[in-house]
Amino acid sequence: MQAVIFDMDGLLIDSEPFWKQAEYDVFSSVGVEVTSELTALTAAMTTREVTEFWFAKQPWYDASLEEVENRVVERVKYLIETQGQAMQGVHDLLNSLQQAKVKIGLATNSPKDIIPSVLQRLNIADYFMAYSSADEVSQGKPAPDVYQLTLEKLGIEAHQCIAFEDSLGGIKAALAAGIKAIAIPHPDEFDHDKFDLAPHKLKNLSEFNHQLGKTLLARS
Template sequence: MTYVRTDISLALSGCKALLFDLDNTLVNTEIHHIRALSLALQEKLGYSFTFADSQEYIGITSTEMSRRILARVGRTDVQAEELSQRKHELVMQAFSAQPYPGVREFLRAQQGQRRLAIGSNSPREFVLSCLQRCGLLDCFCPIVSRGEVTSPKPAPDIFLRAAELLGVQPAECLVFEDSAAGLAAAQAGGFATVLVLNPGNPLPDPLPEAIPMLTWPQLLRAS
């Protein structure tokens, strides 16, 4: 496989809009989601859930993750939606995170040059709250979350809806993602992609071929 690791200047120069995933792409939210889910599972099921357990569920929605966990432990007395909602309540109560180093500077450098949008598998309430707390809410319009489309990632619906609202074609966009599901969603919709490398994030498996893979400091220098 061939990976373009350092230079995306050409890709940036040819696009009208940048579409961003939120969780673990712009902001390190994973630990907060895992902690909240662990508390919800302990509360509802008496089930112990660790960070290591969470790694097999990267890139899927909380409801789907809850559904798989319930199937694994053989519990039918609790609904996946109920568990996911409790996890959402807990993460909203305790959430505190900041953007990865370089994110703010990169976004500010791009504002005025290109349209910026969010395409996230998280609930809209969480996305808006997270962006507001991080001081990034004014950077993005539109903001598309999982509740506004028929199918979440890895289906392309979220990114296609964002492009539609922006009035641009997928070929005129560049998508920034961290997960296999997100990359698959973007590529299924005909979008060019960038794999953002953040500290502590595992590489997606499998890795798509010939895509830029960069950290935020590298992206900032390229902009």
């Protein structure tokens, strides 16, 4: 195990509620009726995809899509920088990987501007050798692009690497890039059979150990 790549939202930081809050605040402000049923569909989208989704449902005319998208990003950044909390096991696992000289990367569908806010809020920036956003590639997760870019930045082959993901789209992206993915589902979804796609599943990052990583990579 020469490298580990982490997803960000919902895995390193409990930011999913911030995205929902920002989505409601910003799109409501331009006249969109935001419903919980429809926000369930936008959870795995990039910020641009979410903006285009709501515009297609209920168009607005007093601001460009880019302006509205930027408002969402700025709102999420503010919430992260003032309220963000690390998920269970984040600091201990990062420290353990660093001590073992394992390269650490990050691959997220979130805008690139948000990544430094998360790393600084959690005081974990020094652990990461590379990070990539869907902003930098042609397609976000579940396409493999963001993982492939992070592998390139780390100088690592996919078969030497493990990914941690909390969403089905993220797991699909990692597997499509040739990386063994460990699912860390939200507790409400832990028993959902969709996560059977992942080679392994844990309740939180604290349950991971290096032997598990080696065993996983040894599987054909």
